[in-house]
Amino acid sequence: MLVMTRRDLFRAGSVAAAGAALAGGAVAGASGAGAAGLAPSAAASAAAVSSGLRVGSRGPKVVALQNRLNALGYYAGRADGVYAGQTRQAVLAVQKVAGLSRVGSVGTGTASALNRGVRPKARSTSGHVIEIDKARQVLLVVDGGRVTRIYNCSSGNGHYYYDRGKRVRAVTPSGTFRFYWQVANGWQHGRLGDMYRPMYFNGGVAVHGSRFDVGAWPSSHGCVRVYNGTMDELRRGRAIYLGGTVRVY
Template sequence: MVRRALTYAAVAAATVALATGCDSGGSDQAAAPGPVPSSAAASSPGPAASATPTPPAAPGPKSKPKPKRLKAGAKGPEVVALQERLTELGYWNGKADGTFGGRTTQAVYALQKAAGLGRDGVVGPKTEKALARGVRPEARSTSGRVVEISLKRQLLMLVDGGRVSQVFNTSTGSMERYEQKGRTYLADTPSGKFRVSRQIDGWRHAPLGLLWRPKYFNGGIAVHGATSVPPYPASHGCARLSIAAMNHLWTSGELPIGTRVWVY
């Protein structure tokens, strides 16, 4: 069933208290004294002029309601709606449980990358509009199951018959220099077309760090789970995914040996 695009209730505007003050319209005015009778000690004052009331002050501008922002730690039905919309668009974030945790943050990163937005993992007005528009990346391949890794957008996509079915936030080579055994290397993820050739079901204690359930597609370069998957290039060359996302690819059988991998 196709769901409607998300809408989020705006935060109610704060009530502005308006004080209605009155200024004095003028002082009392004395009448000009008449002739003073010889028997009178003093003249009687004339009638006082009525004061002119000051009109009430014009209402000040009401404060604009602040837009709703969903971020890590949020809970409730709005988060469920967000999670379901992300899943509908193909951004994997597991089961909708109403808690904005790591999986949801990773999916929001992926959406923001696809939409060309800042990658902060927070659902503000711009990210909300991207959800409403149904933004999703386009594939380059046209047939069969292909794992496409976009180095520019830092996205890993499962593509079936030219259609993107699932999208993940990934972090590839940082393009920085590093040293290993006295030699200097460049942390890059080479572009090209490859295939998943081997895999390890568990932790791989590699010389450059830990790799969770890696699926190798280019020598020692693999798609693997990691405890840190920032929304920017940070690896030594592999394509990092979250631990939860890598577990999903293993248990669902989405990335078997022989799967084509296209890095561009």
């Protein structure tokens, strides 16, 4: 019951933030930052995004970028004006959704996509669902058929590897599953590598943080890798929880 209550709080926070953004004249369909309370003001979220920003950039243009990302649901963390890891992950997610070059820096195409308010659509129509879009390599948090958060992710790369002498292909299976086991905090050390706060949903397949760069393309043994900060955010807001639904396609 406690998990469900916190899940409901996450959903309520997302809906409230979205309502505030719409009431303030932000882009229609944009989501605030949900339970983390990171939804920017309407004025900040509406500020035009500039090109020429990359990891290491600092200042008000980065603040405008981060506010815009958060307003559209691409989680960039706190708008601190520093273009670092979480901001790069959010930019990669935008580039994947918009079909742009996956470089992690903001060129004219990415700035245009953000200023147009490009967002993905959900396949689920009801309930709280985590969707894994393998074609675009993004993880979506969906509530009632509406995408509330978008994160960069990486799934199975399709290559073959050997596990306990058996030849296995690195594939993330498609289908609908439920999270059934977790490591609540810290790292799990496995045969194929270390996993940060894994949430398992299909045998040995989990959503987890990784020591490796999540990057732009499929790169895992079959699990769904996300940035460690993303995993913390998903757990903190109870976007993922035991018994929750996962839809992989």
